[in-house]
Amino acid sequence: MSAATGILNGYDAIRDDQEALYRDLHAHPELSHEESRTAAEVARRLEGWGFDVRSGIGGSGVVGILRAGDGPTVLMRADMDALPITEATGADYGSTADAVMHACGHDVHVACLLGAARLLSSHQDQWSGTVVALFQPAEETGDGARGMLDDGFADLLPKPDVALAQHVLPGPAGTVLTRPGPVLSSADSVRITVYGRGGHGSTPQKTVDPVVLAALIVVRMQTVVAREIAPTDTAVLTVGSIRAGSKSNIIPDEAVLELNLRTYTEATRTHMLEAIERIARGESMASGSPKEPQIEVYDSFPLTENDETVTTRVADAFAEHFGERALEMDLQTASEDFSDVPRALGVPYTYWSIGGTDPDAWAEAERKGTIFSDIPANHSPAFLPVIQPTLETGTAALVVAAGAWLGLGSENG
Numbered sequence: 001m002s003a004a005t006g007i008l009n010g011y012d013a014i015r016d017d018q019e020a021l022y023r024d025l026h027a028h029p030e031l032s033h034e035e036s037r038t039a040a041e042v043a044r045r046l047e048g049w050g051f052d053v054r055s056g057i058g059g060s061g062v063v064g065i066l067r068a069g070d071g072p073t074v075l076m077r078a079d080m081d082a083l084p085i086t087e088a089t090g091a092d093y094g095s096t097a098d099a100v101m102h103a104c105g106h107d108v109h110v111a112c113l114l115g116a117a118r119l120l121s122s123h124q125d126q127w128s129g130t131v132v133a134l135f136q137p138a139e140e141t142g143d144g145a146r147g148m149l150d151d152g153f154a155d156l157l158p159k160p161d162v163a164l165a166q167h168v169l170p171g172p173a174g175t176v177l178t179r180p181g182p183v184l185s186s187a188d189s190v191r192i193t194v195y196g197r198g199g200h201g202s203t204p205q206k207t208v209d210p211v212v213l214a215a216l217i218v219v220r221m222q223t224v225v226a227r228e229i230a231p232t233d234t235a236v237l238t239v240g241s242i243r244a245g246s247k248s249n250i251i252p253d254e255a256v257l258e259l260n261l262r263t264y265t266e267a268t269r270t271h272m273l274e275a276i277e278r279i280a281r282g283e284s285m286a287s288g289s290p291k292e293p294q295i296e297v298y299d300s301f302p303l304t305e306n307d308e309t310v311t312t313r314v315a316d317a318f319a320e321h322f323g324e325r326a327l328e329m330d331l332q333t334a335s336e337d338f339s340d341v342p343r344a345l346g347v348p349y350t351y352w353s354i355g356g357t358d359p360d361a362w363a364e365a366e367r368k369g370t371i372f373s374d375i376p377a378n379h380s381p382a383f384l385p386v387i388q389p390t391l392e393t394g395t396a397a398l399v400v401a402a403g404a405w406l407g408l409g410s411e412n413g
Contacts (some may be wrong), residue, residue: 006123007126018111027094033138040055042135046114051117066130075345078136083140103378119395127406142335165349170371172355176325184303187261189258190297196253210253214244218239221239221259228275306350310350314404
């Protein structure tokens, strides 16, 4: 029995309210930088539980601070924004907003962190230290954490000793998964504009065709990971968009490509960005382009690299509390901006996942080998974590992880 069990014994008393809150959050999603309703509800609840609350940080960010004597300061973070997706779950608490949906589980994250905050507030006699509950806007656009930092977030709280965050992913609900070292990739989007000399489709000899140039770049890009990155490294390069021309018999003056790359080391990231530039410039020259391509890097997300010592400490606490439901997390090619916060504050961190799929549905899909086709993933219009045991597990994970620093006495178990 874990040291946090005494606090978590109070979960049944908050279950119904937490589930109702989650349904309400899911029904009222808000896009990045527009999370005003969610932020107001978060602030209202934290204030009612005795937290010192600051709102409107970096737009709609909220931070609540709760002090319970001397001890370490633990920061726990949840993201709040939804996605521009039309929901297709069929849930009776589905989105009431037009083409906006909590398709990535941030409503789960908010409900779980509020649940953990409420339990820690009502059991302050069982721990010692300071809890910082951070509710961040605009994770999906990758600038929410930086926006809060730019708005002076760090000056509002004592320096944390550790930062913690979690994410709901496809997997059996009730499980919690950790991984030391790199866990989420860094991500960069790249926009390349290549230039030609337009003209009539009937006289291509008088033109420089940017459509052909763009096609050559796409083909050459496939060799970057296949032939320039070591097989022992991991990287992804996707050309997700090509835009050129307006009519079948007109050769346009330019073409625009948009790429996305995912990497796990700064060396690999740098190499891939340099390769992209080299290929774009080389193919432009070979095609006789009238001017150099324009290359723009945007929507960058940092690498999430879990501190080994912190992760081991949390993993040990999870193993004690969750038993065989504490598992190892696979390396993910998804990306996140959480690590901007602990990196700016100069504190170690760890980031874990919880399962959100009905365990029976997961087991059946696993038996049939149809997990990728039968289990909706994050950012799908059909993504909908089961309410329980997802919320209880996510709430417990935060309390257990925080408790590894907050001196929860074993006598409370």
